[in-house]
Amino acid sequence: MALLFDYALRQADSALILGHRLSEWIGHAPLLEEELALGNIALDLIGEARALYAHAGTVEGKGRDEDALAYRRDAGAFRNLLLVEQPNGDFAVTIIRQLLYSAFAHPFWRALGQSRDATLAAIAAKAEKEAAYHLRHAGEWLIRLGDGTAESHRRAQAALDELWPYSGELFETDAVELALIAEGVAVDPATLRPEWERTVAAVLAEATLAAPAGEWMQSGGRSGRHSEHLGHLLATMQFLQRAYPGAVW
Amino acid sequence: MYTQGLLHAKDDDRAAPEPADRLARFQARIDAEEKIEPNDWMPEAYRRTLVRMISQHAHSEIVGMLPEGNWLTRAPSLRRKAALLAKVQDEGGHGLYLYAAAETLGVSREELMEQLLLGKAKYSSIFNYPTLSWADIGAIGWLVDGAAIMNQIPLCRCSYGPYARAMIRICKEESFHQRQGFEIMLTLARGTSEQKAMAQDALDRWWWPSLMMFGPSDTQSQHSDASLRWKIKRFSNDELRQKFVDATVPQGRFLGLAFPDADLRYDEAAGHWRFGAIDWAEFRAVLAGNGPCNRQRLAQRSAADERGRWVRAAATAHAEKRRARAAE
Amino acid sequence: MSERAMPLWEVFIRSRNGLAHKHVGSVHAADAAMALQAARDVYTRRGEGLSLWVVPSSAITASDPAEKDMMFEPTGSKIYRHPTFYKVPDDVGNM
Numbered sequence: 001m002a003l004l005f006d007y008a009l010r011q012a013d014s015a016l017i018l019g020h021r022l023s024e025w026i027g028h029a030p031l032l033e034e035e036l037a038l039g040n041i042a043l044d045l046i047g048e049a050r051a052l053y054a055h056a057g058t059v060e061g062k063g064r065d066e067d068a069l070a071y072r073r074d075a076g077a078f079r080n081l082l083l084v085e086q087p088n089g090d091f092a093v094t095i096i097r098q099l100l101y102s103a104f105a106h107p108f109w110r111a112l113g114q115s116r117d118a119t120l121a122a123i124a125a126k127a128e129k130e131a132a133y134h135l136r137h138a139g140e141w142l143i144r145l146g147d148g149t150a151e152s153h154r155r156a157q158a159a160l161d162e163l164w165p166y167s168g169e170l171f172e173t174d175a176v177e178l179a180l181i182a183e184g185v186a187v188d189p190a191t192l193r194p195e196w197e198r199t200v201a202a203v204l205a206e207a208t209l210a211a212p213a214g215e216w217m218q219s220g221g222r223s224g225r226h227s228e229h230l231g232h233l234l235a236t237m238q239f240l241q242r243a244y245p246g247a248v249w
Numbered sequence: 250m251y252t253q254g255l256l257h258a259k260d261d262d263r264a265a266p267e268p269a270d271r272l273a274r275f276q277a278r279i280d281a282e283e284k285i286e287p288n289d290w291m292p293e294a295y296r297r298t299l300v301r302m303i304s305q306h307a308h309s310e311i312v313g314m315l316p317e318g319n320w321l322t323r324a325p326s327l328r329r330k331a332a333l334l335a336k337v338q339d340e341g342g343h344g345l346y347l348y349a350a351a352e353t354l355g356v357s358r359e360e361l362m363e364q365l366l367l368g369k370a371k372y373s374s375i376f377n378y379p380t381l382s383w384a385d386i387g388a389i390g391w392l393v394d395g396a397a398i399m400n401q402i403p404l405c406r407c408s409y410g411p412y413a414r415a416m417i418r419i420c421k422e423e424s425f426h427q428r429q430g431f432e433i434m435l436t437l438a439r440g441t442s443e444q445k446a447m448a449q450d451a452l453d454r455w456w457w458p459s460l461m462m463f464g465p466s467d468t469q470s471q472h473s474d475a476s477l478r479w480k481i482k483r484f485s486n487d488e489l490r491q492k493f494v495d496a497t498v499p500q501g502r503f504l505g506l507a508f509p510d511a512d513l514r515y516d517e518a519a520g521h522w523r524f525g526a527i528d529w530a531e532f533r534a535v536l537a538g539n540g541p542c543n544r545q546r547l548a549q550r551s552a553a554d555e556r557g558r559w560v561r562a563a564a565t566a567h568a569e570k571r572r573a574r575a576a577e
Numbered sequence: 578m579s580e581r582a583m584p585l586w587e588v589f590i591r592s593r594n595g596l597a598h599k600h601v602g603s604v605h606a607a608d609a610a611m612a613l614q615a616a617r618d619v620y621t622r623r624g625e626g627l628s629l630w631v632v633p634s635s636a637i638t639a640s641d642p643a644e645k646d647m648m649f650e651p652t653g654s655k656i657y658r659h660p661t662f663y664k665v666p667d668d669v670g671n672m
Binding site: 338357415568 | 580581582583585601602603604605606607608611619622623639641642643
Binding site: 023024026027028029030047049053067091143147151236237240246247 | 311314315318321322323324325326327328329330331334335337338341342344345348358383433436440441443444549552553556557558559560561562563564565566567568570
């Protein structure tokens with residue numbers, strides 16, 4: 001059960017941190033219609049996180065609810081991908097982050113829909129549809145940015161170069177995952193790689209962007225070794241729960 | 250909401266003379282509760298009044314995203330976070346519906362936005378106050394949205410069709426906003442002593458500005474007649490303010506909080522809550538740009554607009570490239 | 578300095594199968610795909626629809642309200658187009 005707890009928590013943390021990042025855009029988006037779009041995506045992700053935390057809490061059986069897990073763990077206990085905690089940057093950085101994540105999340109949730117864990121499978125079935133839309137949103141925007149003006153092309157390429165090293169982590173597996181893959185509970189991310197590569201390559205081609213040549217990839221989110229950014233994000237997000245321990249909100 | 254009875258500014262009466270028979274026929278349509286639609290003939294003053302009123306309303310929604318957005322990343326639970334995000338997002342949507350309604354009168358959203366950023370357009374003074382604690386999110390939902398609803402429900406019957414339709418949609422969507430705020434207040438009021446103090450402090454700071462949201466007193470506001478005659482507005486500022494106070498005071502007492510008004514008392518004979526004098530000097534100062542956050546709010550909107558410029562330009566450029574390729 | 582306005586699109590939603598698409602409002606977007614996405618995000622946040630149309634506002638040709646009488650008055654007198662014009666005895670039953 002500890003394995004399943006850890007696995008659910010990984011997905012929950014990634015969804016929450018990415019949803020939180022997107023919520024930082026609200027009130028500051030490049031156009032009014034996009035306020036609504038980013039808000040919808042953030043709400044989808046936070047919804048996914050809540051369902052996954054609830055499941056993780058139940059599996060763990062220590063009475064921790066979604067808020068205990070989201071608000072009362074420190075950065076080292078978070079298991080999200082490094083990619084999703086990277087700051088919003090300009091709109092191009094946000095869109096690249098969305099594309100790299102959603103191009104993975106869509107086939108991931110589809111595959112997890114076959115999980116032998118019925119709750120995970122149900123959460124995945126819902127998340128798959130959401131991720132399909134997130135992917136389309138990011139893909140269409142990246143094509144506009146890449147194949148838009150000289151400035152937008154430059155920004156999109158810079159964003160891609162900046163975030164590309166965080167894409168390797170999507171496909172990492174460790175002992176936790178290997179054990180659950182063997183049980184038919186977890187998805188082997190290696191099996192998703194060809195589809196992810198095809199999806200990303202197709203969008204980049206249409207966006208007239210070039211995938212960076214470098215092979216070097218960042219790693220550490222799954223073991224709690226994060227970038228400096230996560231601590232600040234959590235300091236903000238968890239502030240009330242930390243400042244007033246035990247209060248109900 | 251949020252138009253604060255400012256709609257009737259000076260130049261309303263400045264329109265070129267219009268044929269008396271047309272004006273009479275127009276007024277007859279209004280009196281018969283007919284809706285006016287975008288391409289219908291309308292007096293220039295009616296059109297200008299609506300543009301100003303709807304755009305002030307739209308600006309208020311957009312600027313109103315900022316004080317609440319200030320707590321989006323600090324919402325204390327995932328449930329609250331999702332609700333607040335949905336609410337702030339709704340406000341963006343409402344701004345959008347309203348800009349669209351204004352656009353049917355022949356102005357573009359870009360022009361309206363530019364007026365806002367240049368400081369030439371008004372928006373509700375309430376959003377020039379800061380959100381200092383989580384309780385402010387409760388107070389805004391309970392009081393500011395409560396005041397907004399008072400004003401918005403009659404606007405669903407506004408004589409201008411696109412505005413009325415936008416308001417119907419907005420009222421339907423906003424029905425959860427006030428309840429969301431009241432629930433936050435109730436949780437705090439029933440919480441620890443620190444939380445209760447937080448809730449009281451929020452009420453202390455937001456009560457009077459909420460009353461100011463209804464605009465100047467009827468005795469001060471000399472142009473209200475035209476917008477009532479045209480059935481753009483259905484109630485006067487003071488009528489709406491009184492309705493709001495009557496509805497809200499019992500709710501505040503249920504919360505166990507004290508209103509910051511020593512003169513507040515129930516008038517048995519009239520069946521109304523009587524309240525003390527509003528500090529209109531503060532109201533005028535905030536409207537004139539001298540509230541706690543006026544500059545900050547406009548700077549935030551300007552920065553977002555500026556940072557988004559290259560994105561909008563990219564979308565336009567890409568669309569043009571596509572059209573050109575399709576034409577080849 | 579004003580930037581160039583993004584085109585306006587009218588949005589129509591089919592709320593249920595069996596119903597016609599109904600006008601709900603408008604969005605600004607540079608192209609059709611963007612308009613469709615914006616329409617989805619703006620106008621279907623509460624399960625309002627099963628199908629969306631977006632149409633460039635500039636593509637709509639509207640009748641002129643000034644010609645309302647010419648366009649629509651003549652039909653008002655043709656009451657024989659309505660079933661209530663015809664008298665059928667009650668005994669005949671529903672018809």
